[in-house]
Amino acid sequence: KQEVTQIPAALSVPEGENLVLNCSFTDSAIYNLQWFRQDPGKGLTSLLLIQSSQREQTSGRLNASLDKSSGRSTLYIAASQPGDSATYLCAVLRSNDYKLSFGAGTTVTVRA
């Protein structure tokens, strides 16, 4: 059974600081890993998807790395802004499967 853990559960930083969000998973036989953003009372927005053959993905101020062998992924958000305040979810898809396993999320607050 795939277990996905996100640390820390909550994070508060001043505007402009870089954010580092961690995700770990127990079964390294994954097909891909995805980072989502969830705003209060709203749905999930996909931020980055990393295939198992990739080491990282970048989009604007966001960069996600993947180390399959150690079962870890890190989401970096550069120069944080108040608009980055949200809950960030990590989700893993195992090979030959269709069910995503989600972490409980990291709730980020960026203070102006």
Add this chain to the structure above:
Amino acid sequence: NAGVMQNPRHLVRRRGQEARLRCSPMKGHSHVYWYRQLPEEGLKFMVYLQKENIIDESGMPKERFSAEFPKEGPSILRIQQVVRGDSAAYFCASSPDPGPAASSGANVLTFGAGSRLTVL
């Protein structure tokens, strides 16, 4: 493309009533997945459906919960005789034909905005 549409966005029910949540997948997507998010927890898989078929309902509670995806119309998640513990956000996702996981990225899911059920 309107994306994955879920309704209602918010639903309030009293204990013992029935809740029906609807999900219209993205155009061209024939696979629907339901996930449940309990407070302070991650999303948990409930059920995977194709048109007129339940493929995997291993995440569904054995009683009171059912799901369908008819040939015409949206997918429906039905909860009978709701209890307070059913209060949660229910998310629907859709994908095109997923195929074998190793073949392509076709099994990338697109999520709806969720339906938030509150049981009084």
